[in-house]
Amino acid sequence: MDIEKVRSRFIKHFDGKTGNVYMSPGRINLIGEHTDYNGGFVFPGAVDKGIMAEIRPNDTNTIQLYSIDLKDRVEFDIDDPEGPKASWARYVYGVAKEMKALGVDVKGFNAAFYGDVPLGAGMSSSAALESCFAFAINDLFGDNKVAKWDLVLAGQATEHKYIGVNCGIMDQFASVFGQEGKLMRLDCRSREFAYFPFNPEGYKLVLINSKVKHELAGSPYNDRRNSCENVVKQIAAKHPENKYETLRDCTWEELEEVKAIVGEEDYNRAHFVLGEKDRVLAVCDALEKGDYETVGKKMFETHEGLSKEYEVSCEELDFLNYIARVNGVTGSRIMGGGFGGCTINLVKDDIYNKFIADAKVKFAAKYGHEPEVYPVVISQGSHKVC
Incomplete structure (x- = not known):
């Protein structure tokens, strides 16, 4: 990310002085979909794209924000019970309120920020924004006394209370706890987690965005959750x-004992979830051995299950997965809830360029537009840049 970009805007829009620069990343999830509400495991990692902010206390009770991407400026009093109306500013307002509730003596500050997390790609730009400001507020006003897990929960609470999104904890967790060259197995029930090495020499990790709108909210999501609960x-x-x-x-x-009772649809959905639980654990074992071929095999199995058993794929995502198969890609699957968005692909270096070119040409010929391509590298979680 471009430090000079955020610094030049900060100087321009505030008092000409500089502050501290912080960065929090977006995330990928290598494997483990629809496992969170089933008490299972997810397997995320922080990426080299995220939110960067320059922040400086201003000795008042007013928070002044400038969004570089939106070219919009908002200010509000930290004790305002309503907060700002601008939806993007409410993320920062919510984080400030949650950090204050944790005992941090949050005062006014000036901040300019921007992001390079692609919107609509399922990489969690909102969690990166929350994590960036939670980490910064803890550093500037809390002497880093607030634990990392509390930073995660402050971001989640912001989504719940101030944005109206009843999200889980994976996105904020990955953004705060991420480490370069490591993925994390998070137990969604106990919150226990462990790091696993991810240094795929000779491979690249790339997201291909179908640009199909994600529409899992509402009935489709609830139907699948109800199926699992019924089983x-x-x-x-x-x-x-x-x-x-x-x-x-x-x-x-x-x-198997209840197959006849629950019906084919509920059985298939539960079958996927049990299989996904096993696949996450198999990928953990494979990564400890440096066995990326097994990792890729499990990714393809997950896509097949999401498409045929859980039925959350769509024609465009299945087509991108097919192109990956015929090009000899090591692993490919839907990333995220489904019904649109991205595939995540583990690709050997020697076929990477051909695969990307083939995916663009064939997808455009079939659907009238090229997919977007985002190479990602597993990187450091929330941190102070300077």
Whole structure:
């Protein structure tokens, strides 16, 4: 990211003095979809694209913000119970309020920021924004006394209370806890996590954005969640001696016991979730051995399950996955909730250029527009740049 870009705008729009520069990344999720609300594992990592902000306390109670991307300026009092109306500024307002609730003596500050996280690519620009300001406020006003997990939860609470999005914790977690060259297995139930090496020499990681609008919210999402909960309910009825909370607690044998009761659709959806739980653990083992071929195989299996069993793919994403297969890509799958967005692809260096060119030409010929291509590198989480 461009430090001079944020610094020049900060100097221009404020008092000519400089402040501290902070950066928080967006994220990818290598594998582990629709596992969060089923008590399972996700496997994210921070990337080399995110939000960068220059911030300086201004000795008042007023927060003054300038969005470089939107060319918009907003200011508000930290104690204003309503906060700003501009949706982008409410992220910063919410984070400031949540950090204050954690005991940080948040005062007014000036800030200019910009981002290079592609919008609509499922890389969580909003979580990067929240994490950047939470980290900065903790550094400037809290003497770094607030724990990283509390920074994560402050970002999540901002989404819930001030934006109206009932998100999970993966996005903020990846942005705050990310490490260069490492992915993280996060247990969505216990919040326990572990780092795994991701240094795929001879491979590139690239997202290909179909530019199809993501529309998982509402009924499609709820239907799938209800399917999973119904299967758990039926398994629990057969085994009252055990405590079942989510599909995480269920076995393959128990799923087969209720197949006739729950019906084909619910069975297929639960079958995907149990398979995805196993695939995440298999990828962990493979990465510790440096076995990227197995990682890629599991990615393809996840796509097949999301497409055929969980039914959250779309024609365009299946086509991008097909192009990856015929080009000999090591691994490819839908990244995110589905019904649009990106595929994430693990590609050997020697076929990378041909694959990207083929994907652009064939996709454009079929759908009338080229997909967008975003190479990513697993990078450091929230940090002070200077």
